[in-house]
Structures are given as C-alpha cells and as structure tokens.
Amino acid sequence: MTAPESNQSVESLKDDIQRHVALTLGSDPFPPRKERYYLGLCYSVRDRLLGQWLETQRSYYDSITKRVYYMSLEFLPGRFLMNYIQALGMEEECREAVRDFGLDLDELLEEEWNPGLGNGGLGRLASCYMDSMATCKIPGYGYGILYDYGIFYQTIVNGYQHEGCDNWLRQDSPWVLRRGHFMFLINFYGRSEAYEDSAGHERFRWVDTESVMAMACDIMVPGHQNGHVTNMRLWKAISTRDFELEHFNRGDYIGAVQSKVESENISKVLYPNDTSPRGKELRLRQQYFFVAATFQDILRRFRKNNYSSFDCFPDQVAVQLNDTHPAISIAELMRILVDDEALTWETAWTICQKTFSYTNHTVLPEALETWSVELIGRMLPRHLQIIFEINRRFLDDVGKRFPGRVDLLRSLSLIAEDDGKQVRMAHLAIIGSHTVNGVAELHSKILKARLFKDFDNLYPGKFTNVTNGITPRRWLMQANPALSELIGSVIGNEWIHDLSHLSELAAYADDPEFQQRWQEVRKRNKKLLARYVLRKLGVGINPATLFDMHIKRIHEYKRQILNVLHVITIYNRIRSGSVAHHVPRTLFFAGKAAPGYLQAKLIIKLINAVGQAVNGDPAVGNELRVVFLPNYCVSQAEKLIPAADLSEQISTAGMEASGTGNMKFALNGALTIGTLDGANIEIREVVGEDNFFLFGHTEEDVHRLHSGGYDPVQIYESNIELKKALDMISTGFFSPEAPSLFRPIVDSLLAHGDYYLVLADYAKYVAEQARVSKCYEDPALWTRMSILNTANMGKFSSDRAIMEYARNIWKVSPLT
Template identity: 45%
Template sequence: MAAKKATAKNALALSKEQFKDSIVKHLRSTLGTDEARANNQAWWKATCSAVNELVFDRLTETSKANAENDSRAVHYLSLEFLMGRLTVNNLHNVGVFDAARDALTDLGKDINDICDEEPDMALGNGGLGRLAACFIDSLATLNYPAVGYGIHYEHGLFRQEIQGGRQIERPDSWREYGNPWEICRPESIQEVPLYGYVETVFGEDGKMRKVWHAGRQIKGVPWDIPVVGYEAKTVNVLRLWESKAADFFDWDVFNAGGYVDSQAEKSQAEAVSKVLYPNDESEQGKELRLIQQYFFCACSLKDIIRRYKRNHTDFSQFSKQAVIQLNDTHPTVAIPELMRILIDEEGLVWDDAWKICSETFAYTNHTLLPEALEKWAVYLFEKVLPRHLEIIYEINRRFLEDEVEAKWPGNDEMKRHLSIIEEGETRMVRMAFLCVVTCFKTNGVAAMHSELVKQDLFPEFCELWPERFENVTNGVTPRRWLLACNEELASMYTDLVGDQWPRDLTLLSKANEFADDAKFQKKFMDIKHTKKVQLAKVIKDLCDVEVDPNAIFDIQIKRLHEYKRQHLNVLHILALYRRLLENPNYEMNKRVFIFGAKAAPGYKLAKDIIYAINKIADKVNNDERIQGKLKVVFLPNYRVTLAEKLFPAADVSEQISTAGYEASGTGNMKFALNGALTLGTLDGANVEIAEEVGDENVFIFGLNCDEVKALKAAGYNPWDYYYGNPELKAVLDWLETDYFTPGAPGELASIKQSLLEGGDPYLCLADFASYSEAHIAVDKMYSDKKGWARKAIINSASVGKFNSDRSIEDYVDRIWHLEKVMPN
C-alpha cells in the first residue's frame, strides 16, 4: 500500500541520515557501546536519546513560555497514569516515526523489535488511569499549560501469569534497567510531614495558632516525564514523586550506631512509592494508601505554590493562576492540605483560605459503585494527619451549621445524612462529600453517568448547588488509538481526508460517504483482515491456540469485575457450545471469543471467572466435534501494549455492563474508532456511541437503567430465570459438573452460586435471553459481508466526538477556563 501517512509537521524533524547519525552517536557517547556490540535494549535507548534531543528542547521552550506568560494552568492530580509505552507515540507526535524506522532499517534493525524492548509504564489500574494518560496527551496537543502530578511507583500494576488456568501475580519492574524518558529533578525535592500531634499556641498579638509537630518526615523526589503534544510544539510534564527517607533521619540514627534502625526508617519511607494498589473500583482501608495519597498531594501543592510565588507576593491571585483537578476522590486530602498551608503557614484567616480552596479545586467522579466511594476511618486520620482532621471537622461544622441549616432548618436527619463525617461504630470521613462541599465543579464522565451523579449519588448537594454539577464525556487520544496502533487504517484515512484528522477526528466522517462503495469497503475490510492475521499470530505465540482470521473476532477487554459481566459472556459461550454439541449442523459463523482482564488479587470471584474462562477454553478449543466453529482465548497480562494489538483486530466490541454501573467506558470508543461493532447495554458512553453511529449500527440489548432499578425494587429473583429458561439452567448446572475440570467437580461452582444463592447482584440472568438474541443478530449480520462492512465503516467514521481533545476543550470551557500558550 503506497499510502500517504499522517505525519506530524515539525520544523525540528530529523531526516533519516541525521537520525542515523544521532542513534550511532548515542550508542557510543550515551550508552558506551557501538553498532557491533549493542543489543536491542541499547538500540532502543539510543533511539530514545535521539528523540529526546528534540523533546527536551521543546520541554524547556514550553516551560519558558509558561513562565514568561505567567499563564493559568491546570494541575491534574491523579494516583494513576496508565501510560503504556512512549517510544512509538513520541516518534509519531514529534513527526519522526518514518525517519526513525528508515534509519533503523538502514542500520540493520527492525523498529518493531527495537520498540518491543520498552516495558509498559503501567502506573494505573484501568480506565481511570488510562483516561489521565489520554488527557495529558490532549492538553499538550492543544497547547494548554498543564502539569500531571502522580506517584513514581517502583512497581506498577502486577504482571499477570496464567498457571493451570489461574491468575498469578508477579511484580512489575518497569524501570529495573532505567527509563530513558524520565528526568530526575533533585532541585525540586519536597519534605512531607506525617503523624505527630497538634499544639495550640498564642502569639504575642494574642491570636491563636495551630502548630503541627510531625512525628516523621519523608522526602519527595520528582521525576519528570515529558508529555509530547502532537506535532511537538508543546511538551508538558508529568511530574511523579518518589518517596525517600529524609536525610537527617538516616544520619542521626546511623551515627548513633543504629545502622539497622536507619535501614528500617529508609525502607519505611521508600515503601510509600513502592507499589500501586491493584484495586480497581473498590478501596482498601490501608494506612499506607492514605499516606500515599497525602504524600503526593503535599509534594504537588508545595510545587504549585513554589511556582506561584515566583511571580506573586500574596495569595490573592492564586485561584486565578491555578486550577487543581482531582481525578476521583483519591487526591482529596489536597483540600485540607491547602487549607493548612494557607492558614497555618501563610497566616491567612479561615474565610480567605476557604475562598481560595473553593475556587481552586474541581472534582471528577468516575464511579457510582458504593464500595468504591472512598471513606477513611477518623482514627486513621487522627493518627497520620491530625491537623487535617481538625480542618475537615471545621469544614463540616460550617457546612452543616451554615448551608444545610439554611436550606433545611432544624432538620437533624438531613445533617446526619449530608455530614462529611459518617457516624457509626467506626466514624468515617466521606471523601466524596468533602469534594462536593469544597469544589466549584463536580463532573461525571458521560452524559448518563453525570445524570446519575446528580440524581442518585448527590441529590441533596445538587439541590443546594445545581450550578456546580457538570458533564464531560470521556474521550481517547486518536494519536495512540488509531495513528500509532493501526498504521494501515491511519494511512487509508490520510489518503481520504488529508493529514489533519489526528487533531480533528470529526474529519473522518467523510468516510460515511463511501460506506456503500464496494472498493472502499474492500479496502477497509482488507485492513481489518490484516489486523486479525497479526492478532492471530499473537494468540498463537501467547496461548498456543490457532484461530481463523475469517472467524468473527469478538473481544471483551477490561478489568475483571462482576458489574462488567465477563461471566454473562461465559454463560453465552457455554450456550453456543451446547447448541453445537446438540446439533453439529447448528448454523453460525465461526467465532473467536477473546478475553483480556486482570482481577484484583483479593477478588476471589473475579479470579474464579478467569479460571473458568481458561478451563472452558481448554475444552472447547480441543473439541473436534465442533470443527473449530468456536474458539475461546484468554490473553494473559492484558495491558496497554496488548490493547494496541486488540482494538484494531476486533469485529465485535463487548460492552455488556449492567445498565447504570459503568460510568463511561473508554475501550468502547477505541473499538468503534477501529471499526468494531458494539454489542452492549445502554450504559455509560455506549449511549452516546449509539447516538453518534446510529441505533441500526450497534447491537443494544438488555435492561436499561430504569428497568434495572425497577426490577431490583420489585425484588429480583434469579431463580425465576433459572427455572424459566432451560438453556440457561443447563449451562449453569454444567458449571457444577467436572465437564470442564475433569476429576474436580465443583471447581467452577462459585459462579453459579453467586448468580443464584448470591442473588445475582448484576442481573446476568435477567439479561441472558436478550444477550443471546443479540448474538444471533450479530451472527446474521456478519453473514451479510457488505452490510457488515458498511456498519464497520460508519462506526469508525462517526466517533469523532470521542477524541480526548474534545473532552479537554469541554473541561476548558466548562471548568478550567485556560488560555493556550504557544512556545517559540
């Protein structure tokens, strides 16, 4: 295919020859080796260093421009940034991908092998962390002043191995051999106090002051990762904090002969940034997690204030200069921390400090699941952050006595209901309430979710302050999720609409005009086939399973959780398998069901579902009676890098959460963009995807959100569905036998139990029949090759709205109000 490519335009772009020289130079002068001796790891690092010559220069120009303009900036505080690999993305964004590829080819190296050396930067669990990564890409692309703040975890999300069908967690050591993208900034180290007690002192002026005497001190070391915008005008930073023991501690103890004690101190301090908590959705009440949250918020606020003070002598302009976005409640402790700094350290009075805080912070909610709404025990706060607890109490007192009392006079029940402190056996701080009470905006992440945030999660707060609630529908960066991961389709679009689509994804809608064009359809579906052939090879390598690229590739990739209903998918696979066994002539297109999912290590049922998928795969894939019509694949260690190979190869995108539970989803957008058809419920952003591509181009099934609520209210009884549907009963009963686990009956029984005795909290059985019918519609549609191609094209061409650049512009219009800054 001699297609043109969308290539970022960049005045700095290197020619192939210059790139070659630069790589060779870095092999020698940076890595101390040469072309003859270098291994792929060294070639990769030399390639990165060659790109960094351009990137670091832009980084400096950007920070200079921001400082000179004294521009308002957004500070995106997130405990997670799921970056994946950076090399290919950066090469594309700098506009030197082709030059790099050709240079490496000339040097006898394949760019794919070289880029495969890079470990994924997996500093996040799933959707929330990947969204943060897409957002900082868009912020840089759109030339907005922005800093991402997070934790420099030594170990990111665990590596998943599958042994005997079960998930085993292994540590992820992403920077064991160094990371060429990061820059350590010892000049910006921060000290973070912890524990201790609060003293009330009276100054000579008779004024009362609070002094927090910390019991421990740790140090935050910043590492900067350059965030390269498309076409590389702006290079922002992602600043990640690593914890270290504060120097004086080590030395005092060490000199007193306490070498072992000083080591203990050191490892305690370093534990803070050691690991990412591998819990998606649900929180763990761990002291270390609270310290992680406080640690990175404290470091980041000090950093923001330090930068502000370069140009200002008082705090009157602070909220004009800085907006701080809280990515879920995880960084909420930044609120009392800023209050503490302003009052205790800067000497502001409460009202002034409060005004600044409530004009600076904004909060994004990413989930409605009750178990995911963060609460921290009051006693834990008291122990770790005693002064912050006092401040939270005072925020709460004023909120209840002023605002709630004014709105609902004399209503103690309402005060209890809305209190930031939850009463009970263990008193808890409700972090989401603290956010809503403080922040000038609270937003949900898809239209439907934002409505539920108002109606179900915070109805009374919404009555108090309706103007504070917003929606910003999520998006994904087209640079990574089309340009870099699907070169073939990217080229086809560049031929069609020119090279600006990686910025303005709505340009792709031109392809709608060709949805019925036979030549266009063939080209589009040939590319799909190519991507399926490539994925088939990955599947063979990783799972030793042969799959036919002509089969329907039906993919569900996301964290494993009951509400996402991978087990509903499993029940349907079993039903299909049964139909094929009962009737060898059962008519269906060949189908490959592909899964990728990590389960939280302590989530037993989620791990049982992974085990079930693998056991069922063993049986189905080796059953000659069904003549290869059905294959099941569980790809181990699902992560960004694997995702990049899966989205382009999908025919069907499984988005089957119980309606009302998936806040948005972002995988759904990546699938559609790459030409897969959504099979989904009316949940999260699926609703908006259907709106954009048209109801006739998606397969919607199941109860909608209101029906889910109504059924639950009426008293849902899964047994009715079990006894009412013989096929469903048969597959559930199958799980109790040893059919899939020879000699070990009952190994898969926990799934059946949760769906019957367990009450089926996510209504799998209620949606089963409808899901199964939708699959029949998918199968029928796929037999109509032209009809399918038309729908695939329309999907890909119609999801321009889900560009994360659009999400960022929405944040800017509705919440952040930033101005673009063009560096020189």
C-alpha cells in the same frame, strides 16, 4: 522535506544513535545489538524533544498564564518511543536509520516495557488527557507518583491468575528524568499544637512529625507535531538525612537503614484494587505524600511569578482531582493558607472552592473512599482538625437553611457514623470544589438523581457532565497504521487534530471499492493478531472467524460471566447440531482481577476452563475458539482493538460510569454489542441505532429490580438453555477434577440474588448475538456498519473533552 535534507537527518540520527550506544551506554556499537540500539534510539529521540520541552515550560512563565494541575494517583501512558517519534514527525527517518543498521523499528519498539502506573480506565483516561492537553496547548501539568512497581504482571498458570512483580524501572527508563534538585519535605504523624500569635490569635502548628522527601521525576508528554511538550511530574519517596541521623546518633546503624527503607516504601507499589479501597495506612500515606509534594510545587511556581496576594491564586491555578484519591488536597491547601500563610478561614475556604474541581468515576458504593477518623487523626492530626472544622461550618450552614432536618445533616456530613467514624472523601471533594463532574451523561445524571442528590439540591449547578474521550493519536494513528493510511487516502489527515473530520468517511460507507479496501485492512490486522496469539500462547486461531472481544478489568459488574454463558450456549448448540446463523467465532478475553477479589479470579479460571473444553472438543472444530490473553495492558490493547469485529460492552446498566474501551473499538471499526450504560448510550446515539447491537434492561429497570421482586431462580427454571449452561458449570463439566470448583459463581447468581442481573439479561443477549452473526454473514452490510462507526466517532476525541474542561471548568485558554 527535500531528499538531501532527509538524507542528512537520517545520517545525523544514525550518528546520534551510535554516539549514545558508545558514550551514554558505554557499549561497543559493533555489531549493532537490538537492546542497545533501542536505547540509543530512545536517547536520540529524547534529545530532539528536550529542546521543545524547555521552550514550552519557558513559554508558561513568559505568558504568566493560568495553569491546570491534573492530579491523579494513576497514569497508564503506554509505551513512549513511537508516541515521541510520531509527535516529532520522524517515523520514516527512524525506520530508515535503524534499517541501515540491519534492525527493524517495529521490533525495537517491542523492547520497551509498559509503565503500568495505573489499574485501568481511570489511569488510561489521565494519559489520554495529558496527550490532549499537549496537543491542544492547554498550559498544565500531570502530577502523580512514580511507583517502583506498577500494576502486577499477570500470568495464567493452569487457568488461574498468578501475580508477579512489575519491576519496570529495573533497567532504568530513558524517559524518566530525575530531578534531584526538586526535593520537598513531607511530614506525617506528630500532633497539632495550639499557640498564640503576636496579635493574640489562636493558631495551630503541626509538630513532632516524621518526614520523608519527595523527589520530582519528570516525563515529557508531547503534543502532536506542534512543538508543545507538557510535563508529567511523578514523585518518588527518598528518606531524609535527619531521619537517618537520629538513629546514627544512637549508634543504631541497621535501624537507620531500616527506617530509610521504610520511608521509601511510600512510592514502592501501586495498589492493585480498582473498586474496593481497603483503608490501608500505606495507601493514605501515598495520597498525602503525593498531595503535599504537589502543593509545594504549585506554591513554588505561584511565588516565582511574584504574586503579592493569595486572592489571585485561583486565577493562576486550577486543580482537577481525578476521583477522590487526591481529595486530601483540600485539607492540605486549607492548612497551608490558614496555618502557614495566616489567612482567615473564610478567605482560605473561598480560595479552595475556586481552585478545585472533582471528577467522579464510579457509583459503585464499595468504590467510594472513606478513611477512618482514627487513622487520619494519627497520620495527619492537623488535617483531621481541619476536616472537622470544614464539616462543622458546613453542617451549621445546612442546618440554618433546612432547620430540623437531621436526616439531611446525617446524609451530607463529611463523617459517616455507622461503621466506626469514617471520613467520606467524596463529600470532602464535593464541598471543597466549585464543579463536580461525571464522565458520561447517564453517569452524571445518576450522580445528581441518586448518589449525590442532596448535594445537588444544596448546590444547584455544581454538578455537570464531561463525557470521556480517547486520544486519536494513540488509538487510531499509532495502533492502527493501516486503517489510518486508508482513511488518509480518501479524506486527508486533518482527523488527527480534529476528529470530527472522520464524518467525511460516511460518504464512502456504501462504495464497494472503499468497502473492499476497508475489509482488506481489517483482515490484515486480524492476521497480525493471529500471529501474535500464536507466538504468545502457541494457539492457532483463524482470521476468517468473527473476532469477538471482551477486554477490561475482570469484575462482576462488567459481566464476563454473561459472555461465558453465551459461549457455553453456542457450544451446546454446536454439539447438539442445532445452530441457527452460527458464524465461526473466536472469543478473546483479557483483563486482570484485583489480587484479593476471589470471585473475579474464579471467573478467570472459568473462562480458561471453558476455553479448554471448547478448544479441545473435536466436535467444535473451527466453529468456536476461546482465548484468554494474559497480562492485558496498553500495548496489548493496541494490538487487539484494531483486529476486533465485535466489542463486548455488556455491564449492568448504571454501573459502568463511562467506559473508554468502548470508544477505542468503535473508532477502529468494531461493532458494539452493549447495554444502555455509560458512554455506550452516547456512542449508539452518534453511530445510529442500526449500527449498534443493543440489549438488556435499562438503568431504571435495574433500579426497580433492585428495589424488590427480582427472582433469578424463576428465570433459571424457565429457560432450558440457560439452565443447562449453569448446571454444567455447577456440576463440574468444566472442572471434572474438582466438580464443585465453580459453585461460588453459580451461587452468586442463584442463591445470592444475582445482584448484577446476569440472568435477567441472558435471553436478550443471546438473541442479540444471533443478530450479530446474521449481520456478519452479509459482508457488505457489516462493512457499511463498521465504516459508519468509525465515521461517527468524532465526539469521543479526548481533545473535545479537554476543551470542555478548559472552557467550562478550568477557565483556561490554549496558548497561542
């Protein structure tokens, strides 16, 4: 852009900001106030994107192309403003415009609240995929729920997690476009009624239902500087007029309002569990509400293109189920096709299987969703009938192929009989889909070899792998501007669109001058983080120490406790003056615990208690520091990750399906200490064994140890340092006011069998950590390893993942 043009665009941007402050917000533009000008800027940026968005949506209709529907109960997009600004390529303009008003863009960006519409990895993955769909011009949409309250706001009080409400829409979001004209009626409860149609066939209809409306709320997801803007459509529950009238007619005004409020509760709050479903009625209501609204929208679009027959439905529509949370879709599409469209069961089922594909995100048995037959039967009576019919035909078929195999029928059935009758949503998703994928090679292998072995035998080729990816736009370009600039200065900026270009950095890994620049950037990022921590926690940390980070949901399988045992071990070594290769470290922990997961909450308290003891001990000085950052979220991750030296990816092998934090760290030049789990394995493969700190039992070891013979007590007895650390925890060293406070943690390790094999991996972990310290003492070596990590991360772009889904699963091509 030439100078006068750019001046012109800065001036017109300034005019727009002030116009929005005055005319959209009704505020006096003078003097310029931060919150007002932040919103003025948002609306001005939004204006510039809306045209592209309309154009993109129009182009879908013009080309009558197959579209992807990415259905997810969770999205974690992070802040939008900078993402939009960079997508439009107007960062400099924006900086200048707000500077002219005496404001600072980076400060304005901090005004934005994070939309916390997800729990963790699964939701963030959905948002990375939206970014890549837009950037790769894959025609599609994200579908979800607009929760009024996202994931709870975490504070730490006296070391304990407290949950607060995340009322993110309190001040209305400039990014949420409410579409009052897209409203669909959603039914619940009632009963299924048989009747005879004019041709004398028995048919069913769903009657005497209660209903609620779903209103569409749209959020734009722009591709990177390509003029393509994808839509994320989130549903909000609105009560129906009928519902109210029924009460009004009875003269029951308060009853009317109450029923209105209750029906609108459906989209009120995100369930904050990320591993154990609780069979709560409202959660099933959310799932069906979301599914029914989305399918009405899909059919509306399908019909708009004037299709005469449903046979071509799968040529127009690909639906990706993000885990089983939207799996009731399969019964819903069957209901629509059989009851409303009067197709035969066989035709409808073929269409279903050609339309759906399902991504599994976990093998933890407690995370596999089931719903009681009683609940589904009451809330969705016709769907239960359909599920039973799907199951009857399916088991019939299996019975014919494997006569006499009752065990097989029991293991494959959609209905589990052991714990009251339960519908297994994963089984429904598998048989109703054409493709099922895991999210990393090991995970996909486990799905085939263990969890869904019988299904894999039954449907060879149905199971496949798509290793997760992350968007380099948010996780390098936006989160780490300094490193992006350095990279750009030597290899150009093509990596933003094609991450494999990062491999060109490998040529500089041993270049002393480049190494020095690399270190300077990293040091700068660490200083910025130290300042943030000081501001947030009032705790001073030293940027010259090794920044060691363990940031993710708190869960026993992620083994924060293993990290804590290492911290205590180092602490004891420092106190006894026996430190070999100790390098001063700052440990960062961050993450939320599900509010009902008491053991995870106790782990948070323990981390804070250990932090208090370590940080307050004058014998430790600067050698070791432990900080727990409250309220981990996308924006916090963007601040932490670019400043990390070491990334902790230490889950019990076989339990972390993929992980995506591991990718974000390595992309930003942190080194990983990790187990052979999830995508760690593939990261190690590409960055090279020498550039990865590996330890721990393999998935096969874990399987074997779980089959019998594992004795954690014996390990405890025979390892002095471990014993000492555990004894300190259990005897109240870290909780003198309540000595037995942490007993449940030690009991889970010693008395209850240590299911996550913390003790089994302790010695190797501590030894590998010593190797980390040793490497860190050699800056040239460390920097080389760091550069090579970044250089080899091309594979983990979500663009690669999305193109695999598009080619192999959805069969859609990018728009040209």
